[in-house]
Amino acid sequence: xxxxxxxxxxxxxxxxxxxxxxxxxxxxxxxxxxxxxxxxxxxxxxxxxxxxxxxxxxxxxxxxxxxxxxxxxxxxxxxxxxxxxxxxxxxxxxxxxxxxxxxxxxxxxxxxxxxxxxxxxxxxxxxxxxxxxxxxxxxxxxxxxxxxxxxxxxxxxxxxxxxxxxxxxxxxxxxxxxxxxxxxxxxxxxxxxxxxxxxxxxxxxxxxxxxxxxxxxxxxxxxxxxxxxxxxxxxxxxxxxxxxxxxxxxxxxxxxxxxxxxxxxxxxxxxxxxxxxxxxxxxxxxxxxxxxxxxxxxxxxxxxxxxxxxxxxxxxxxxxxxxxxxxxxxxxxxxxxxxxxxxxxxxxxxxxxxxxxxxxxxxxxxxxxxxxxxxxxxxxxxxxxxxxxxxxxxxxxxxxxxxxxxxxxxxxxxxxx
Numbered sequence: 087x088x089x090x091x092x093x094x095x096x097x098x099x100x101x102x103x104x105x106x107x108x109x110x111x112x113x114x115x116x117x118x119x120x121x122x123x124x125x126x127x128x129x130x131x132x133x134x135x136x137x138x139x140x141x142x143x144x145x146x147x148x149x150x151x152x153x154x155x156x157x158x159x160x161x162x163x164x165x166x167x168x169x170x171x172x173x174x175x176x177x178x179x180x181x182x183x184x185x186x187x188x189x190x191x192x193x194x195x196x197x198x199x200x201x202x203x204x205x206x207x208x209x210x211x212x213x214x215x216x217x218x219x220x221x222x223x224x225x226x227x228x229x230x231x232x233x234x235x236x237x238x239x240x241x242x243x244x245x246x247x248x249x250x251x252x253x254x255x256x257x258x259x260x261x262x263x264x265x266x267x268x269x270x271x272x273x274x275x276x277x278x279x280x281x282x283x284x285x286x287x288x289x290x291x292x293x294x295x296x297x298x299x300x301x302x303x304x305x306x307x308x309x310x311x312x313x314x315x316x317x318x319x320x321x322x323x324x325x326x327x328x329x330x331x332x333x334x335x336x337x338x339x340x341x342x343x344x345x346x347x348x349x350x351x352x353x354x355x356x357x358x359x360x361x362x363x364x365x366x367x368x369x370x371x372x373x374x375x376x377x378x379x380x381x382x383x384x385x386x387x388x389x390x391x392x393x394x395x396x397x398x399x400x401x402x403x404x405x406x407x408x409x410x411x412x413x414x415x416x417x418x419x420x421x422x423x424x425x426x427x428x429x430x431x432x433x434x435x436x437x438x439x440x441x442x443x444x445x446x447x448x449x450x451x452x453x454x455x456x457x458x459x460x461x462x463x464x465x466x467x468x469x470x471x472x473x474x475x476x477x478x479x480x481x482x483x484x485x486x487x488x489x490x491x492x493x494x495x496x497x498x499x500x501x502x503x
Contacts, residue, residue, distance in 0.1 A: 221337055255278070332344030
């Protein structure tokens with residue numbers, strides 16, 4: 087069976103219209119930022135070994151870690167025996183099932199950096215879709231029951247999950263990130279029937295911010311001039327937000343990601359104005375210093391079969407992050423999903439057909455390293471690297487060749503806590 091990367095399931099972040107969950111392979115590796123005068127130390131850091139452990143699941147055959155904060159809380163999802171997925175959080179490697187908003191499925195899908203006990207994600211409600219939409223969430227769930235229900239962004243706080251409201255007239259929402267100022271970001275529908283919507287999508291959607299201290303009040307963010315829809319994907323503690331701006335299309339991804347953008351002080355900025363293609367230009371994470379990582383589209387692949395990782399800093403602008411070299415088949419695809427304060431970036435490197443995908447780490451744009459070379463005696467293949475915290479701890483998804491299961495893992499640098 088062809089093994090697909092996160093981006094084929096919406097990069098497990100941005101929807102590409104795929105509705106059948108397949109294996110997701112993304113690998114990560116960690117390297118520490120070093121001054122230019124200490125180049126000899128870069129290689130030493132690149133050889134850092136990791137103690138890797140499997141995080142427990144809910145009894146099914148698929149789990150994944152998508153987020154890790156500086157308290158080492160790992161969040162993501164785990165499949166139940168009936169194949170439905172529930173959002174999960176692991177604290178000290180102990181699993182908590184976050185439940186749902188009444189429907190079969192829920193998930194934490196992006197890197198949530200809040201350290202005050204808040205987790206955000208998406209969940210199906212018990213209410214049927216009123217317009218037959220599959221919405222952005224469908225590709226994040228397992229069969230059966232991955233469509234047909236209204237989806238809302240959720241906040242999990244004090245051991246309780248609550249839904250976040252969409253814009254007036256809309257039905258669906260999606261929460262991606264939360265900071266320590268009580269702000270949650272994502273995207274949500276309004277009531278406008280947009281002719282630029284594609285496939286099952288009917289209603290326009292806008293990038294959203296919910297203020298938890300004011301009754302979860304929602305407000306939208308400005309788009310690039312001429313655009314009609316967009317999404318916010320991550321936020322830091324100084325209120326900088328990243329995301330995408332474009333048209334409605336298929337409910338994020340593809341042509342919705344015409345522009346990779348940064349919002350600050352009420353202003354939207356295109357951070358990759360000369361992107362190679364007008365599609366799939368997607369920031370996935372931002373650290374506290376305002377560095378941004380993500381992926382951009384390839385002119386030859388409008389459906390996103392091949393995309394390219396990038397890192398953006400205010401001082402240096404855009405830098406593309408290369409895939410692994412010397413692989414057979416040749417790697418041409420790279421995707422960045424997490425960044426910490428030391429500018430350690432984790433993501434994935436793949437060949438064109440995505441039959442060989444491996445977790446990697448880049449040190450501020452340097453040559454990537456395969457995390458599987460640094461995992462010690464851990465027997466599972468490190469398939470996805472979704473996030474990294476300031477301790478250098480990494481979470482993602484691994485493939486267990488003994489059981490055939492997809493498992494969530496935690497990788498801790500040797501000597502780390």
